[in-house]
Amino acid sequence: MRALSDYNRARLRLLPMRRRWLAGLLPLILIVAIGAALRFYRVGALPPGLYRDEGYYGLDALRVLKGDFSLYFAANNGREGLFMYVLAAGIAHFGRTPEALRAASACVGTLTIVAIYFAARNMFSPRIGALSAAILALTFWHLTISRVAFRAVTLPLVLCAMMAFIFAGLRTNVPRLRILYATLAGATFGLAFYTYTSAQLVLPLVALYGLSLWVSFRRKLSTHHDEATRRRRLASAIAFIAAGLVVVAPLLLWLTRHTDLYFGRAGQVSILNPDINGGDLVGALIANIGKTAGMFTFQGDRIWRHNLSLRPVFEGWLAPAFVLGLAVCGWRWRQSRQSRFGADISDSATRIAPQFVLLWLAVMLIPTILAEDAPHFLRAIGALPAACIIAAIGMEAALAWLSRRGILAGLTAFLRRSMSPPAFVATLLLAVSAIDTVNDYFNDYIHRELTRYWLEDHNVQLARLINAHATGDPRALPPTNIWLEDRLANDNPSLEFLAGGRWRTVSADGSGEWLAERNPQLPVLLFVDPNHNWSTLRTTLPAPATLRVIEGPLAQGDRDPSPRRAFIGVRADPAPAGAAQRNEATVRFEEGITLESAAIRGGAQPTNLYTVTLTWRTSTLIREDYAIFVHWLRDGRLQPLTQADSSPAQGYLPMPVWRIGDRIVDEHALSVPGGAQPGDTVRIGIYRRADNRRLAVLDAQGKPTADSVIIPAPQ
Secondary structure, eight states: OGGGTHHHHHHHHTSOHHHHHHHHHHHHHHHHHHHHHHHHTTTTTSSOOOOHHHHHHHHHHHHHHTTOOOSEEOTTTOEESHHHHHHHHHHHHHOSSHHHHHHHHHHHHHHHHHHHHHHHHHHTOHHHHHHHHHHHHHOHHHHHHHTTTOGGGHHHHHHHHHHHHHHHHHHOOOHHHHHHHHHHHHHHHHHHTTTOGGGGGHHHHHHHHHHHHHHHHHHHHHHHOOHHHHHHHHHHHHHHHHHHHHHHHHHHHHHTTOHHHHHHHHHHHBTTSHHHHTTOHHHHHHHHHHHHHHTTTTOOOOOTTTSSTTOOSOOTTHHHHHHHHHHHHHHHHHHHHHSOOOSOHHHHHHHHHHHHHHHHHHHHHHHHHTBSSSSOTTTTGGGHHHHHHHHHHHHHHHHHHHHHTTTTTTHHHHHTTSSOHHHHHHHHHHHHHHHHHHHHHHTTGGGOHHHHHHTTHHHHHHHHHHHHHHSSSTTOOOGGGEEEEHHHHTTOHHHHHHHTTSSEEEOTTOOSSHHHHSOTTSOEEEEEOTTSOOHHHHHTSOSSEEEEEEEOOEEOOTTOSSOEEOOEEEEEEEOOTTOOOOOTTOEEEGGGEEEEEEEEEEOOTTTTEEEEEEEEEESSOOOSOOEEEEEEEOTTOSSOSEEEEESTGGGTSOGGGOOTTOEEEEEEEEEOTTOOOTTOEEEEEEEOTTTOOBOOEEOTTSOEEESSEEEEOOO
16 A cells, blocks of 8 residues: 555655645645535525425524524424534524525535544545545535535534544553543534434444454453553543533433433334334335445435435445445454554554444444435435545555556656656546536536425525515515415425515415505515415405516425425505506407506527516406417418417416406516517417407407407517
8 A cells, every 4th residue: 555655755755844744734625625615606506495404493593693502402303403503603694594504514514524534544544534535525425415504414524523533542642642632532422412313323333432442452451461551541531431421411411301302303213113114124124224235336315305316325436446445444354353452552543443434334324224215315424424434445445456566557657756646546536526426416416306396495486585575675565565375484494584574474264463454555465375275365465456476486395296386476566546547558358358568578598588578457357267368470470480378477367356457467478489580570369268269359439450469579
């Protein structure tokens, strides 16, 4: 393995100590810069949406800013508190926005790159540290988790910090530093229990590690009879335990009164639950073990919130590197069991590191093995750093093998001593991995409709509309005049976080005091779920008024068979008292229907999409649901080049619900091939669905003159 670094070491020896130290950190600085760029680039907008868990976290962070310094937050099945305090700092700076939550997560993710470097460096070597940091920075799994505000992102950071301190303490021969590192390791051990539910497995992980370390020390002490070493190690163990207890004590005290809440979520998703295992616990366990083992190289998490569905953790060259790393760690573990430990305690740290990283991986996979939906990238998040370190070990072993056999020697002349051949190959492989991850994430994942659906982007768009109509506009509405149907408002933490307090919740049946308290002189913006009957709420809108429909995006829940319209908004602007109806430039149709205005806008390339906006009113009640057609004509032909046919206002305000005096704003989108051309016209009319009979256009005396009206298209 010396071939991987001997050349660079020789060059570093020629540098002054300070420059040598900085030069040694340059790879880490470059890796962290790239990792940070990937995590912070448009972090508030990509991926689109703000999932309900993120909304709950944001609401908890708001409570922190108001002075509620809880250790554990009870809402939404309960959540550990550390991440809420990190989010509170983001909200204090950015406000109630997705950027505030996700920038905090990106900060944690970036710090984890630094932490894994020192963890792997102290466990193995600086080379393994740099490779591990690079692999973590470029791994799709960690990039995804760093760009959404899930508290699970804090667990890898704390675990890596704990491992860095543990192995730093094992390698130093300075007693005071050893006690300091043990204390810091114990503190981060205690802090882990404030991160994520899977941290409950950190206790058995550390216990098993401590047992392994005790066995190795016992072998050493039985050989050398070093009482001083025994006392020093005992002092370190006491420092670790004491610091851990001090940090975790408040949570333990809270736990004595809230055991059900703390452990309740695990019981809900555990395969020990007969409702989940279907009466076959052994079969469910075996299946989950197989799925979890396969997630690294074959098939990963299916859930779009955590992953590009089914993408494995490692693709390309990283997959064989991970498998090779497992083999290398297993072989080294076996070798360490067959050899005797020397007098140097740092030698024990070197020997125990391979078995411990395997133990780390195995133990932190237990949460997803014992739960439904395996493999689950949130529940397995504690295993991610170990997996990256193992892949780095495999990569280093492969490059060292190639270098020892002279296979990379031909690169020496090409590189002209600017970089060692193994370092060059490693950089090239990491660049390929970076391109793969960037392409999968920024060119694929964030553009998938299911990503948008599963992260509930419709709530972000609804909040944006509410905020736009409530602030910063001369036509801004008070909260009393922004009505949100209870189906949309209830149990919607993301909307509450992004736009809380800027609406009034109204019942679909129109009951409650809100109707009597409204100001009928002010406009009203009503948001409803169009998949249910909202006719009662429609009748409560001010009259007469100009009604304009805002169509929301599609949404699809985890268990919905197909997408549905998430919401619609209807803005009702009351007509000024005593305002007379305009008669100029209007077109009268049968059934008392009047087309007051028609306007065409848009046409930007490359879509050549035009919006035809029509404004209608009626002088009588209409009993039939007539359809409106808009035809784009070219070269004098009667056959339309393109057309749109629908009920008014995308079908949400059909003619039978029109009220006398109202003005209905009706928009139709047309994609025109080649864009508007000189001489193009637009034909507008109304027809009966049953027999396609068109309603006649009437003159001033009420006599039919045509079956449509034609207006010029924009040139």
